[in-house]
Amino acid sequence: MFDHTHGLSGHRILTGDRPTGPLHIGHLAGTLAGRVQLQVRNRQTILIADLQALTDNAGNPAKVSSNVLELALDYLAAGIDPAQTTIALQSGIPELAELSTLYMNLVPVSRLLRNPTIKSEIEARGFGDSLPAGFLCYPVSQAADITAFCADLVPAGADQAPLVELSNEIAMRINRMAGEEVLPRAELLQSHAPRLPGIDGRRKMSKSAGNAIMLSDEPDDIRRKVFAMYTDHGHLRVSDPGKVEGNVVFAMLDAFDLEPEAVADLKERYRAGGLGDMVLKRRAEAVLQDLLAPIRARRKMLASEAGEIRKILEAGTAAARETVQPQHSRVRRAFGLA
Structure with missing residues (x-):
């Protein structure tokens, strides 16, 4: 089922999810089962993207914070091993936020608006003139995540290809500014599994649509x-x-x-x-x-050991922060910052 991950080794992998609800079998078929395989011979980080989730949930932040632990539980239950994969909380790594701010100076608004993934998501949410600036710029935040971890593989669906492309554009711009290769390019590792339809057959599987089979279902x-x-x-x-x-x-x-x-x-x-x-x-x-x-x-x-899950997140976030600090410093120097 997940042959696209076989034989891959020695890569720096970054992946993650927004904590807006527990995971369903569509996530398992799409990338989660592949992540379990990839962790064996690669250096993998899974980022719980709580800051990104706030770009369209700022009016209900409890929806995000209450699902951080749920998401971690789904990862661990599905076979993600914290001894092999670093599970980190995005908001616990302030260097990522600063990189996002720096990168925004390199990306015109017109470039963001041309992104087909962003265009479709804006239309689907019906933002109109109330489009949050944070939502428009979240691809820049994703670029900060990818480059900060020097990821060379990003497991995701085909709709994420434009976001990886933007990340590579930013990395090349930083490298030209620095006069050396500070940040590597990343490739999309696309799952061959088709996007699972919801049980109603009318749309993709989604918890919000009420048409999903959750990993935790009885x-x-x-x-x-x-x-x-x-x-x-x-x-x-x-x-x-x-x-x-x-x-x-x-x-x-x-x-x-x-x-x-x-x-x-x-x-x-x-x-x-x-x-x-x-x-x-x-x-x-x-x-x-x-x-x-x-x-x-x-x-x-695992749910009966919530304290241990929090310790896993704390340790993973601290380790992830140590990983990104050298890249963060190099990017700052490229911008002429001490």
Whole structure:
């Protein structure tokens, strides 16, 4: 399922998430499972981007602060090992904020507005004239994160490619200012897993849309959500030919079923007619129950040790701050600052 991470070693990897809610299986299929593999032979940092989350949640900061621990729990439950991966809190590394401020002097507003990812996110949120300056500039903040850790690989979806491109533009500008290579270029490590649709089949999986299966969901919740999944509205009888494309159940099987040949056979039978939706849903439920049971169990165990989780975050943030300080100093010198 996650072959794009195999064989990679010796890289400096930066990745992360905004703490606006717990993670769901779409995150697992997209990058989280890959991060678990990447941590073995690479130097990986996962940044809990609480400052970035405030760019469109400043009116409800409790939503951000209350989810920091939830996000850390999801990471650890999914297999992120703090002995191999540094988990850090963005707001605990003030050097990142200063780098963001310095980089903003290098990026015209017109460049930010041309960014297709930013344009689509602004439209989706309906900001209009009330667009927060922080939201418009968050790609600059991401560039500060990437360059501060000298990351050469950034695991993310295809929509993040323009943000990595901007980071590289800034790095090259800093290098020209310094007259030497201060900051390396980064590459996007794109997951081959398609973005999982929500159980309603109408949009991507999202907690806010109420169409997601969370990593922490109980067995009854998983069962209920699987049996509510959209399949094919034209598949009225078992004997009717069914469509695989757009069928959420098949999307789940493609992402998580460990027997791809069996899934291919189910697709052939479904297209031909004679295979009922309930057969597919029972298989998908079994797959997801097996996938999430150990994650849920680890999460419950870790949740009873909140103090230890906070210690992991504190230690990771302190280690991350030590990592970025040399780059921070070099960038300051490039700007003529002591």
